[in-house]
Amino acid sequence: MEIDTKTLIALLQAAMSADYTQVRRTANGLSKQLLDAKDVDGARAVQAVVRKKGVPLQASGYAETLPVDAGTRLPLLEESVAPTTPVILNEAAGHVVGQFIEDAQNHDQLEQAGVDAPIRLLIFGEPGTGKSLLASHIAARLGRPLYVVRLDAVISSRLGETAKNVRGIFDFIPVRNAVLFLDEMDAVAKLRDDRQELGELKRVVNAVIQGLDTLTNDVIVIGATNHPHLLDPAIFRRFPYKLELGLPSTGTRLEMWKAFLRLESPDGLADAETLAIVSDGLTGADIQNISLSARRRAVLDKAEINLPNLLVALLSSKRGSPSLPDTRKLTTDDKKQLALTLHDRAKLPVTEIARMVGVSRQMAHRYLKGEDGELDG
């Protein structure tokens, strides 16, 4: 392929002003042209050169920093820290993630065989199902930094700056060999409710589409949204990999309780199984919240985790608004309700019910028969 004079001059100009960002931007354009001309080796060679960290050009005063909004000077994206807690997924979701990572790791091979697709994953699901956490795990597994963008933070009050901000982000990502994470993409779609913002919304959406189109297929992008149907279909289509994170299954909740409460003993495992059944309908974030609260109480009381109170808290927890366990003395009503739940939903034998409610076997029997059991005191 012939290099056109315009590209060559842009490259020389950028080199003479020691502007690495501009050098890379031009080189990325060049590599895309090469790809379009089916010169895969050429494109790869160009990419390899610009991926190298440049010599620091202190004399020129040039420093490579995060792109910022021209008005507020606030960074448009931030590097997220590596995750410290595990992500626990339903089996089907784990499978999709595994495949995405495999494809990302073997992109070169797929490209050579002509069967590659842009490595872009759209994660959707209710709040608290682990979308953001999963994105950081994927980046960690790929050994790349994760740069998080909240598109609503990118929207500038200065006319025309928004599209420039979005471009700044898309120019920056290939340079760092990073994973770009467009988190909470629905925040932008919500602008639709505000008529005055409609023009700006169009500009953001178009800038994102254009930004995605300037990236080569090997640049990894992850998007997350609570409402995939609010996303612009043109953006939706630009993510060939899609993953819905549903509510955790019973088996997944079991793993969550085990991990978050650190349950390992045989009794602990039995407790986790019961907790998994009683926490039907809650998200990973709810379960983590409740677990941490129970552990905080245990630490401050220098005691074991208070299982009866934990279970009672679960009975009144709703998705997105978990009741945090306390250590107050349970009322007879609490205990009765708990005993009946463990009997009806968890199908536990009376001995187990008694242990979990913290009463005698006899008392558990009385609760189940609908007797008051005030004797329990």
Ligand SMILES: Nc1ncnc2c1ncn2[C@@H]1O[C@H](COP(=O)(O)OP(=O)(O)OP(=O)(O)O)[C@@H](O)[C@H]1O
């Ligand atoms: N599947 C999961 N595995 C492990 N932890 C989870 C999971 N889901 C949620 N959590 C816990 O809840 C916290 C919040 O989850 P996260 O922020 O990833 O949810 P989200 O889907 O991005 O929610 P939102 O839509 O509100 O942004 C996580 O940091 C983690 O501690």
Ligand SMILES: [Mg+2]
């Ligand atoms: Mg999130």
